[in-house]
Amino acid sequence: YFPSALVNMLARLGHHYDSDQLLPLARLSAEFGLGRLGKSPARFDLAHLNHWQELAARQADDETLWHWLHVETRAIVPKAQRSSFLEIVRSNCVFPHDAEQWAKVLFADEMLRDAEVASVAERAGERFFLAAIDAADAHPHDCAAFLSDLKSRSGAKGKHLFMPLRAALTGRLDGPELARVYELMDTPRIQRRLAEFTYVSE
Numbered sequence: 001y002f003p004s005a006l007v008n009m010l011a012r013l014g015h016h017y018d019s020d021q022l023l024p025l026a027r028l029s030a031e032f033g034l035g036r037l038g039k040s041p042a043r044f045d046l047a048h049l050n051h052w053q054e055l056a057a058r059q060a061d062d063e064t065l066w067h068w069l070h071v072e073t074r075a076i077v078p079k080a081q082r083s084s085f086l087e088i089v090r091s092n093c094v095f096p097h098d099a100e101q102w103a104k105v106l107f108a109d110e111m112l113r114d115a116e117v118a119s120v121a122e123r124a125g126e127r128f129f130l131a132a133i134d135a136a137d138a139h140p141h142d143c144a145a146f147l148s149d150l151k152s153r154s155g156a157k158g159k160h161l162f163m164p165l166r167a168a169l170t171g172r173l174d175g176p177e178l179a180r181v182y183e184l185m186d187t188p189r190i191q192r193r194l195a196e197f198t199y200v201s202e
Contacts, residue, residue: 001049002056002068009049014042022055054094062086073100076107081184088176088184105170106184111193113171120173121197124164128154129197132165136190143182169193 131153
């Protein structure tokens with residue numbers, strides 16, 4: 001946990017602040033008052049602590065966030081893509097192990113799809129993924145152009161366009177914007193993951 005998350009949780013345990021934002025220690029101290037203590041017994045709530053942890057991760061600067069990650073995670077992330085990866089961490093991760101999972105999805109071949117995720121991709125059909133491979137080959141670094149081309153080739157749109165791609169590329173049905181994922185992953189990895197679904201019977 002970030003120190004600021006712990007401090008905000010503890011300061012608010014049984015005590016009311018006007019602001020519901022993550023506050024620095026000096027402000028927490030300055031605005032603390034006995035008159036703001038609640039009459040009901042204070043109870044620890046892990047969800048409460050995790051809420052402040054999420055806010056702390058959102059507000060952390062790049063250097064703080066980078067050194068918060070596990071050493072093994074930092075070793076996976078290419079230096080040229082560090083800043084872009086940290087934006088994914090900042091908006092999608094609450095704990096270092098969350099970031100480690102995304103680093104493995106984006107920069108390594110350590111990704112598992114459960115049955116539900118695999119079925120989402122499989123339902124799109126082989127033709128969809130053959131079209132996706134061609135579109136990715138034509139637009140290796142431009143997600144908007146890739147999606148537009150794939151939409152034209154396959155006729156898929158909306159969730160029928162995005163969900164099979166997300167399932168195939170990340171092994172997840174939620175997470176960072178697909179554009180961020182596409183532009184961080186190298187083209188051979190994208191092609192390999194799309195190709196896993198080119199022999200699925202429709």
